[in-house]
Amino acid sequence: MQDLEQYTLRIADTSLILAQRLSEWCSKGPTLEEDIALSNISLDLFGQANGLLEYVSTLNGEKSADEIAFKRNEREFFNLQICEQDNGHFGDTIIRQFLCDCYFKLFYQKLANSKDERLSAIANKSLKEVVYHLRHSSNWVVRLGDGTKKSNEKIQEALNKIWKFTGEFFEMDKLDQKMLKNKIGVNSSNIKKEWDSIVNKTLNTAKLNRPKDGYMMTGSKKGLHTEYLGKILAQMQYLPRAYPNAKW
Protein backbone atom coordinates (compact mmCIF):
# COMPACT_ATOMS: atom_id res chain seq x y z
CA MET A 1 0.00 0.00 0.00
CA GLN A 2 1.38 3.40 -0.89
CA ASP A 3 1.96 6.02 1.79
CA LEU A 4 -0.78 8.46 0.87
CA GLU A 5 -3.31 5.66 0.67
CA GLN A 6 -2.34 4.37 4.11
CA TYR A 7 -2.38 7.86 5.60
CA THR A 8 -5.84 8.63 4.19
CA LEU A 9 -7.12 5.25 5.31
CA ARG A 10 -6.21 6.01 8.93
CA ILE A 11 -8.22 9.22 8.90
CA ALA A 12 -11.12 7.49 7.14
CA ASP A 13 -11.19 4.61 9.63
CA THR A 14 -11.29 6.96 12.59
CA SER A 15 -14.39 8.72 11.17
CA LEU A 16 -16.01 5.49 10.05
CA ILE A 17 -15.71 3.64 13.36
CA LEU A 18 -16.82 6.61 15.45
CA ALA A 19 -19.77 7.10 13.07
CA GLN A 20 -20.74 3.45 13.44
CA ARG A 21 -20.48 3.70 17.22
CA LEU A 22 -22.63 6.83 17.38
CA SER A 23 -25.23 5.32 15.08
CA GLU A 24 -25.96 2.78 17.83
CA TRP A 25 -27.68 5.63 19.68
CA CYS A 26 -30.28 5.97 16.93
CA SER A 27 -33.70 5.31 18.56
CA LYS A 28 -32.05 4.93 21.99
CA GLY A 29 -31.16 8.56 22.81
CA PRO A 30 -32.10 9.92 26.25
CA THR A 31 -34.40 12.52 24.61
CA LEU A 32 -35.70 12.86 21.09
CA GLU A 33 -33.48 15.91 20.47
CA GLU A 34 -30.34 14.08 21.56
CA ASP A 35 -31.30 11.05 19.55
CA ILE A 36 -31.44 13.28 16.49
CA ALA A 37 -28.24 15.11 17.44
CA LEU A 38 -26.14 11.97 17.88
CA SER A 39 -27.56 10.45 14.69
CA ASN A 40 -26.80 13.68 12.79
CA ILE A 41 -23.22 13.74 14.05
CA SER A 42 -22.90 10.10 13.09
CA LEU A 43 -24.17 10.92 9.61
CA ASP A 44 -21.65 13.74 9.17
CA LEU A 45 -18.86 11.38 10.21
CA PHE A 46 -20.10 8.70 7.80
CA GLY A 47 -20.07 11.33 5.07
CA GLN A 48 -16.51 12.35 5.91
CA ALA A 49 -15.45 8.69 5.98
CA ASN A 50 -17.12 8.17 2.61
CA GLY A 51 -15.25 11.07 1.00
CA LEU A 52 -11.97 9.76 2.38
CA LEU A 53 -12.67 6.14 1.44
CA GLU A 54 -13.56 7.20 -2.12
CA TYR A 55 -10.13 8.81 -2.25
CA VAL A 56 -8.47 5.67 -0.82
CA SER A 57 -10.29 3.70 -3.49
CA THR A 58 -9.01 6.00 -6.25
CA LEU A 59 -5.46 5.71 -4.94
CA ASN A 60 -5.83 1.97 -4.60
CA GLY A 61 -7.20 1.54 -8.11
CA GLU A 62 -8.72 -1.89 -7.41
CA LYS A 63 -11.09 -1.89 -4.46
CA SER A 64 -14.25 0.20 -4.18
CA ALA A 65 -14.92 2.34 -1.09
CA ASP A 66 -17.53 -0.19 0.04
CA GLU A 67 -15.12 -3.09 -0.32
CA ILE A 68 -12.57 -1.22 1.76
CA ALA A 69 -15.12 -0.52 4.49
CA PHE A 70 -16.79 -3.89 4.56
CA LYS A 71 -14.21 -6.47 3.52
CA ARG A 72 -11.32 -5.79 5.86
CA ASN A 73 -10.59 -7.57 9.14
CA GLU A 74 -9.83 -6.07 12.53
CA ARG A 75 -6.06 -5.93 12.13
CA GLU A 76 -6.45 -4.10 8.82
CA PHE A 77 -8.27 -1.19 10.49
CA PHE A 78 -6.28 1.85 11.64
CA ASN A 79 -8.84 3.97 13.51
CA LEU A 80 -7.80 5.54 16.80
CA GLN A 81 -8.74 3.21 19.64
CA ILE A 82 -10.80 5.89 21.39
CA CYS A 83 -13.39 5.71 18.59
CA GLU A 84 -14.18 2.06 19.13
CA GLN A 85 -14.75 2.36 22.89
CA ASP A 86 -18.14 1.38 24.21
CA ASN A 87 -20.93 3.97 24.13
CA GLY A 88 -21.65 3.29 27.82
CA HIS A 89 -24.11 5.78 29.25
CA PHE A 90 -24.85 9.17 27.70
CA GLY A 91 -22.04 10.81 29.71
CA ASP A 92 -19.51 8.25 28.46
CA THR A 93 -20.51 8.99 24.86
CA ILE A 94 -20.45 12.75 25.37
CA ILE A 95 -17.00 12.83 26.93
CA ARG A 96 -15.59 10.58 24.20
CA GLN A 97 -17.19 12.81 21.59
CA PHE A 98 -15.89 15.99 23.20
CA LEU A 99 -12.28 14.74 23.33
CA CYS A 100 -12.52 13.55 19.71
CA ASP A 101 -14.23 16.75 18.48
CA CYS A 102 -11.41 18.89 19.96
CA TYR A 103 -8.89 16.70 18.18
CA PHE A 104 -10.82 16.69 14.85
CA LYS A 105 -11.11 20.46 14.88
CA LEU A 106 -7.37 20.99 15.31
CA PHE A 107 -6.41 18.13 13.01
CA TYR A 108 -8.63 19.33 10.14
CA GLN A 109 -7.50 22.93 10.62
CA LYS A 110 -3.97 21.74 9.89
CA LEU A 111 -4.93 19.22 7.20
CA ALA A 112 -6.75 22.02 5.37
CA ASN A 113 -3.27 23.33 4.48
CA SER A 114 -2.20 20.01 3.01
CA LYS A 115 -0.42 20.13 -0.32
CA ASP A 116 -2.71 17.31 -1.38
CA GLU A 117 -5.73 19.07 -2.88
CA ARG A 118 -8.22 16.32 -2.22
CA LEU A 119 -7.27 15.97 1.46
CA SER A 120 -7.32 19.73 1.85
CA ALA A 121 -10.81 19.97 0.33
CA ILE A 122 -12.18 17.20 2.55
CA ALA A 123 -10.54 18.80 5.60
CA ASN A 124 -12.08 22.20 4.87
CA LYS A 125 -15.52 20.69 4.51
CA SER A 126 -15.19 18.45 7.58
CA LEU A 127 -13.91 21.34 9.67
CA LYS A 128 -17.21 23.22 9.35
CA GLU A 129 -19.04 20.16 10.60
CA VAL A 130 -16.78 19.23 13.49
CA VAL A 131 -16.77 22.78 14.86
CA TYR A 132 -20.54 22.47 15.17
CA HIS A 133 -20.17 19.04 16.83
CA LEU A 134 -17.67 20.48 19.29
CA ARG A 135 -20.13 23.16 20.34
CA HIS A 136 -22.72 20.51 21.06
CA SER A 137 -20.41 18.17 22.99
CA SER A 138 -18.79 21.03 24.97
CA ASN A 139 -22.22 22.30 26.04
CA TRP A 140 -23.12 18.87 27.31
CA VAL A 141 -19.81 18.39 29.15
CA VAL A 142 -20.50 21.64 31.02
CA ARG A 143 -24.15 20.82 31.64
CA LEU A 144 -23.36 17.39 33.03
CA GLY A 145 -20.18 18.37 34.87
CA ASP A 146 -21.72 21.45 36.44
CA GLY A 147 -25.09 19.75 36.89
CA THR A 148 -26.07 17.62 39.84
CA LYS A 149 -23.70 15.81 42.17
CA LYS A 150 -24.58 12.57 40.47
CA SER A 151 -24.14 13.84 36.90
CA ASN A 152 -20.78 15.34 37.91
CA GLU A 153 -19.62 12.04 39.42
CA LYS A 154 -20.73 10.05 36.42
CA ILE A 155 -19.06 12.23 33.82
CA GLN A 156 -15.88 12.56 35.90
CA GLU A 157 -15.73 8.78 36.05
CA ALA A 158 -16.33 8.59 32.29
CA LEU A 159 -13.48 11.06 31.74
CA ASN A 160 -11.11 9.11 33.99
CA LYS A 161 -11.93 5.89 32.20
CA ILE A 162 -11.39 7.16 28.63
CA TRP A 163 -8.34 9.33 29.35
CA LYS A 164 -5.79 6.61 28.56
CA PHE A 165 -6.99 6.60 24.95
CA THR A 166 -6.18 10.27 24.34
CA GLY A 167 -2.43 9.71 23.91
CA GLU A 168 -2.96 8.30 20.43
CA PHE A 169 -4.20 11.66 19.11
CA PHE A 170 -0.67 13.06 19.24
CA GLU A 171 1.44 10.11 18.16
CA MET A 172 3.72 10.48 15.17
CA ASP A 173 5.10 7.34 13.56
CA LYS A 174 7.37 7.02 10.53
CA LEU A 175 4.53 7.43 8.06
CA ASP A 176 3.29 10.58 9.81
CA GLN A 177 6.80 12.02 9.72
CA LYS A 178 7.11 11.25 6.06
CA MET A 179 3.74 12.79 5.20
CA LEU A 180 4.61 15.85 7.25
CA LYS A 181 7.91 16.20 5.41
CA ASN A 182 6.04 16.03 2.09
CA LYS A 183 3.72 18.80 3.33
CA ILE A 184 0.74 16.47 3.02
CA GLY A 185 0.24 15.37 6.60
CA VAL A 186 -0.30 17.00 9.98
CA ASN A 187 2.16 17.38 12.81
CA SER A 188 -0.06 15.78 15.42
CA SER A 189 2.37 16.30 18.29
CA ASN A 190 2.11 20.03 17.60
CA ILE A 191 -1.63 20.19 18.17
CA LYS A 192 -1.34 18.91 21.73
CA LYS A 193 -0.80 22.33 23.24
CA GLU A 194 -3.93 23.74 21.68
CA TRP A 195 -5.93 20.60 22.47
CA ASP A 196 -4.83 20.88 26.10
CA SER A 197 -5.93 24.47 26.26
CA ILE A 198 -9.45 23.82 24.83
CA VAL A 199 -9.92 20.71 26.96
CA ASN A 200 -8.66 22.36 30.16
CA LYS A 201 -10.85 25.38 29.68
CA THR A 202 -14.02 23.33 29.16
CA LEU A 203 -13.22 20.93 32.01
CA ASN A 204 -12.64 23.89 34.26
CA THR A 205 -16.01 25.45 33.39
CA ALA A 206 -17.59 22.03 33.87
CA LYS A 207 -15.99 21.65 37.33
CA LEU A 208 -14.25 18.49 36.24
CA ASN A 209 -10.72 17.43 37.08
CA ARG A 210 -8.34 16.67 34.28
CA PRO A 211 -6.97 13.17 34.87
CA LYS A 212 -3.20 12.70 35.14
CA ASP A 213 -1.53 11.04 32.20
CA GLY A 214 -0.78 7.49 33.33
CA TYR A 215 -0.47 4.42 31.21
CA MET A 216 -1.57 5.45 27.72
CA MET A 217 -2.96 3.00 25.17
CA THR A 218 -1.30 2.74 21.78
CA GLY A 219 -1.17 0.51 18.71
CA SER A 220 -3.90 1.52 16.26
CA LYS A 221 -1.40 2.75 13.68
CA LYS A 222 -0.19 -0.86 13.55
CA GLY A 223 -3.72 -2.25 13.43
CA LEU A 224 -3.83 -3.20 17.12
CA HIS A 225 -7.18 -2.70 18.81
CA THR A 226 -9.20 -3.25 21.95
CA GLU A 227 -11.79 -6.01 22.18
CA TYR A 228 -14.56 -3.69 20.97
CA LEU A 229 -13.52 -3.29 17.35
CA GLY A 230 -14.22 -6.90 16.40
CA LYS A 231 -17.76 -6.62 17.71
CA ILE A 232 -18.35 -3.37 15.83
CA LEU A 233 -17.16 -4.96 12.60
CA ALA A 234 -19.31 -8.03 13.19
CA GLN A 235 -22.32 -5.75 13.26
CA MET A 236 -21.21 -3.33 10.54
CA GLN A 237 -19.96 -5.89 8.05
CA TYR A 238 -22.48 -8.69 8.57
CA LEU A 239 -24.81 -7.89 5.72
CA PRO A 240 -22.32 -7.21 2.91
CA ARG A 241 -20.32 -10.26 3.96
CA ALA A 242 -23.28 -12.62 4.29
CA TYR A 243 -24.93 -11.35 1.09
CA PRO A 244 -22.04 -10.08 -1.05
CA ASN A 245 -24.21 -8.97 -3.96
CA ALA A 246 -26.97 -7.39 -1.93
CA LYS A 247 -28.22 -4.09 -3.31
CA TRP A 248 -30.17 -1.42 -1.47
Next chain:
Amino acid sequence: MQSGKIEEIWTLLGSVPDPEIPVISVVELGVIRDVKFINHEYVISVTPTYSGCPAIKTFQDDITTQLSQNNINNFRIEIVYSPAWTTEWMSSETKEKLRKYGISPPEKIAQCPQCSSTRVESISEFGATACKSLYKCSDCLEPFEHFKCI
Protein backbone atom coordinates in the same frame (compact mmCIF):
# COMPACT_ATOMS: atom_id res chain seq x y z
CA MET B 1 -21.41 18.19 -30.89
CA GLN B 2 -21.94 21.70 -29.71
CA SER B 3 -21.74 23.42 -26.39
CA GLY B 4 -24.71 25.74 -26.87
CA LYS B 5 -26.92 24.16 -24.27
CA ILE B 6 -25.22 25.44 -21.14
CA GLU B 7 -27.81 28.12 -20.56
CA GLU B 8 -30.64 25.68 -21.21
CA ILE B 9 -29.12 23.26 -18.68
CA TRP B 10 -28.98 25.98 -16.03
CA THR B 11 -32.64 26.76 -16.69
CA LEU B 12 -33.59 23.09 -16.45
CA LEU B 13 -31.63 22.66 -13.22
CA GLY B 14 -33.45 25.72 -11.90
CA SER B 15 -36.64 23.66 -11.97
CA VAL B 16 -35.21 20.66 -10.08
CA PRO B 17 -36.51 21.07 -6.53
CA ASP B 18 -34.49 20.35 -3.41
CA PRO B 19 -35.74 16.92 -2.28
CA GLU B 20 -36.25 18.07 1.32
CA ILE B 21 -37.34 21.69 0.75
CA PRO B 22 -39.30 21.61 -2.52
CA VAL B 23 -39.92 25.40 -2.59
CA ILE B 24 -36.33 26.04 -3.60
CA SER B 25 -34.37 24.54 -6.48
CA VAL B 26 -30.98 22.86 -6.37
CA VAL B 27 -29.57 25.97 -8.08
CA GLU B 28 -31.00 28.25 -5.39
CA LEU B 29 -29.64 25.96 -2.69
CA GLY B 30 -26.21 26.55 -4.21
CA VAL B 31 -25.17 22.95 -4.74
CA ILE B 32 -24.72 23.31 -8.50
CA ARG B 33 -21.25 24.80 -8.80
CA ASP B 34 -20.65 24.77 -12.51
CA VAL B 35 -21.82 23.56 -15.91
CA LYS B 36 -19.09 23.14 -18.49
CA PHE B 37 -18.69 21.55 -21.89
CA ILE B 38 -15.63 19.28 -21.94
CA ASN B 39 -14.79 16.67 -24.60
CA HIS B 40 -18.24 16.45 -26.17
CA GLU B 41 -20.13 16.28 -22.91
CA TYR B 42 -21.58 18.60 -20.32
CA VAL B 43 -20.02 18.30 -16.89
CA ILE B 44 -22.26 19.36 -14.03
CA SER B 45 -20.37 19.99 -10.79
CA VAL B 46 -22.40 19.32 -7.66
CA THR B 47 -21.22 19.92 -4.10
CA PRO B 48 -22.80 18.26 -1.06
CA THR B 49 -24.32 20.52 1.59
CA TYR B 50 -23.09 18.32 4.44
CA SER B 51 -20.62 15.44 3.93
CA GLY B 52 -23.21 12.90 4.93
CA CYS B 53 -26.29 14.52 3.42
CA PRO B 54 -28.32 11.64 1.97
CA ALA B 55 -29.98 14.04 -0.47
CA ILE B 56 -26.88 14.13 -2.68
CA LYS B 57 -27.94 10.84 -4.29
CA THR B 58 -31.43 12.22 -4.91
CA PHE B 59 -29.92 15.39 -6.44
CA GLN B 60 -28.05 13.24 -8.94
CA ASP B 61 -31.07 11.10 -9.82
CA ASP B 62 -33.37 14.12 -10.19
CA ILE B 63 -30.88 16.02 -12.34
CA THR B 64 -30.40 12.96 -14.56
CA THR B 65 -34.15 12.54 -15.00
CA GLN B 66 -34.73 16.22 -15.73
CA LEU B 67 -32.00 16.45 -18.36
CA SER B 68 -32.78 13.19 -20.12
CA GLN B 69 -36.47 14.05 -20.29
CA ASN B 70 -35.39 17.17 -22.15
CA ASN B 71 -33.25 15.19 -24.59
CA ILE B 72 -29.93 16.08 -23.08
CA ASN B 73 -28.01 12.87 -22.66
CA ASN B 74 -24.37 13.77 -23.16
CA PHE B 75 -23.63 14.84 -19.61
CA ARG B 76 -22.04 13.56 -16.45
CA ILE B 77 -22.31 14.70 -12.84
CA GLU B 78 -19.15 15.31 -10.89
CA ILE B 79 -19.02 15.68 -7.10
CA VAL B 80 -16.74 18.48 -5.93
CA TYR B 81 -15.71 19.28 -2.34
CA SER B 82 -13.91 22.55 -2.81
CA PRO B 83 -14.89 25.27 -2.13
CA ALA B 84 -17.00 23.84 0.68
CA TRP B 85 -20.69 24.64 0.44
CA THR B 86 -21.83 27.63 2.46
CA THR B 87 -25.23 29.14 3.18
CA GLU B 88 -23.72 32.51 2.17
CA TRP B 89 -24.35 31.50 -1.44
CA MET B 90 -28.08 31.74 -0.85
CA SER B 91 -29.71 34.86 -2.29
CA SER B 92 -32.14 37.01 -0.33
CA GLU B 93 -34.98 35.88 -2.67
CA THR B 94 -34.21 32.28 -1.74
CA LYS B 95 -34.17 33.13 1.94
CA GLU B 96 -37.57 34.78 1.55
CA LYS B 97 -38.92 31.60 -0.06
CA LEU B 98 -37.69 29.60 2.93
CA ARG B 99 -39.34 32.01 5.34
CA LYS B 100 -42.67 31.76 3.53
CA TYR B 101 -42.36 27.97 3.62
CA GLY B 102 -41.98 28.11 7.41
CA ILE B 103 -38.22 27.73 7.76
CA SER B 104 -36.17 30.46 9.38
CA PRO B 105 -33.46 31.19 6.78
CA PRO B 106 -29.70 30.92 7.45
CA GLU B 107 -29.02 34.18 9.21
CA LYS B 108 -27.12 34.72 12.45
CA ILE B 109 -30.30 35.51 14.36
CA ALA B 110 -33.13 33.05 14.05
CA GLN B 111 -36.50 34.67 13.51
CA CYS B 112 -39.90 33.06 13.88
CA PRO B 113 -41.22 32.47 10.33
CA GLN B 114 -44.81 32.73 11.63
CA CYS B 115 -44.84 35.98 13.59
CA SER B 116 -41.37 37.43 12.81
CA SER B 117 -40.45 37.60 16.49
CA THR B 118 -36.80 37.28 17.41
CA ARG B 119 -37.69 36.20 20.94
CA VAL B 120 -36.95 32.59 20.22
CA GLU B 121 -35.28 29.73 22.06
CA SER B 122 -33.14 26.94 20.73
CA ILE B 123 -34.65 23.51 21.35
CA SER B 124 -32.01 21.45 19.61
CA GLU B 125 -28.94 22.29 17.57
CA PHE B 126 -29.77 19.39 15.29
CA GLY B 127 -32.97 18.88 13.35
CA ALA B 128 -34.71 16.47 11.02
CA THR B 129 -32.13 17.11 8.30
CA ALA B 130 -28.43 17.87 8.62
CA CYS B 131 -28.89 21.47 7.51
CA LYS B 132 -31.48 22.55 10.10
CA SER B 133 -31.81 23.10 13.85
CA LEU B 134 -34.94 23.36 16.00
CA TYR B 135 -36.33 26.48 17.65
CA LYS B 136 -39.44 27.60 19.47
CA CYS B 137 -40.95 31.06 19.33
CA SER B 138 -41.44 32.61 22.77
CA ASP B 139 -44.18 34.92 21.47
CA CYS B 140 -46.47 32.79 19.32
CA LEU B 141 -45.12 29.57 20.89
CA GLU B 142 -44.86 27.83 17.52
CA PRO B 143 -41.91 25.48 17.04
CA PHE B 144 -39.96 26.01 13.81
CA GLU B 145 -36.86 24.94 11.93
CA HIS B 146 -33.88 27.20 11.41
CA PHE B 147 -31.51 26.69 8.50
CA LYS B 148 -28.03 26.49 10.08
CA CYS B 149 -25.39 28.98 8.93
CA ILE B 150 -22.32 27.21 7.69
